[in-house]
Amino acid sequence: MTFTIVLLALVAAFLGLRLYSVLGKRTGHEQEPVARRPIETANPPLVRQPSAGGDSALALPSLDATNADTAAQSGLKAIANADRSFDLGLFVEGSKSAYKMILEAYWKGDKESLRDLCDDDVYDSFAEAIDGRSTRGETLQNRLVRIDDIRIVDARYDHPMARVSVRFDADIAALVKDADGNIIGGSMTDAVETHDIWTFMRDVKSSSRNWKLDETDSV
Structure with a gap:
C-alpha cells in the first residue's frame, strides 16, 4: 500500500505507552470505544495528487481559513508555486x-x-x-472514534522538500490486553481527546507523487 495523498499509534497515557514516548513527540490512548459517531469513511484511503497539465495545475490552492491557519498560507503558496498540481482540498482529505x-x-503491528x-x-x-509490545505479549484494541477537526497549521518549502503540518483533533478509544487476553489497561466506556x-x-x-509522515507532535 502506497501513501499517495496530495501530500497526502497509541496507548493510554496512564500506561505510559503513548506514541509520545515512542517518538518523543506525541500522545495516544488505549481504551475501548464508547458509543459515539464513528469517523467518516466515505473518502478513499488513498488520494493521488492530480497530474500536471489540467486546469488545477494553473492555479494556486484555495487557502480557505477553515482549512489553513494564516501562518501557513505563505508556505502553501510557495509549495503551490513549486508544484502546480498541489491541491489543498485534496491534501486535507488525504491527510485525514x-x-x-x-x-x-x-495498533495492529503492521x-x-x-x-x-x-x-x-x-x-x-x-x-x-511494536517489537517491544510483541515481546511483552501485549495487544491493542484501539479505535479512532472520530476526527473532530483538521487544520493546516504550518507549511514550508525548502527546495526541493515540501512539508505541511496538520493538526488533528480526534477521539481515540482503546484497550490493552496481556498475553493471556486479560485487560491490563483502558476502558470500554470512555474515549480520550487527542490533539x-x-x-x-x-x-x-x-x-514520485507520494508523501510520507516525517514528524509527529502533540498539543
Whole structure:
C-alpha cells in the first residue's frame, strides 16, 4: 500500500505507552470505544495528487481559513508555486485518510504498511515500539472514534522538500490486553481527546507523487 495523498499509534497515557514516548513527540490512548459517531469513511484511503497539465495545475490552492491557519498560507503558496498540481482540498482529505491508516497500522503491528507511510526515522520508532509490545505479549484494541477537526497549521518549502503540518483533533478509544487476553489497561466506556500535529513531506522534484509522515507532535 502506497501513501499517495496530495501530500497526502497509541496507548493510554496512564500506561505510559503513548506514541509520545515512542517518538518523543506525541500522545495516544488505549481504551475501548464508547458509543459515539464513528469517523467518516466515505473518502478513499488513498488520494493521488492530480497530474500536471489540467486546469488545477494553473492555479494556486484555495487557502480557505477553515482549512489553513494564516501562518501557513505563505508556505502553501510557495509549495503551490513549486508544484502546480498541489491541491489543498485534496491534501486535507488525504491527510485525514493517512492519519487513520497510520494509527491503525501501528495498533495492529503492521510494519509493512508503516514502512510505506512513514519516513525512515518515524518508521524505526514505530517498529521498535511494536517489537517491544510483541515481546511483552501485549495487544491493542484501539479505535479512532472520530476526527473532530483538521487544520493546516504550518507549511514550508525548502527546495526541493515540501512539508505541511496538520493538526488533528480526534477521539481515540482503546484497550490493552496481556498475553493471556486479560485487560491490563483502558476502558470500554470512555474515549480520550487527542490533539496531534503531524508533518508530511515530499520532494516536489521527484517523479514520485507520494508523501510520507516525517514528524509527529502533540498539543
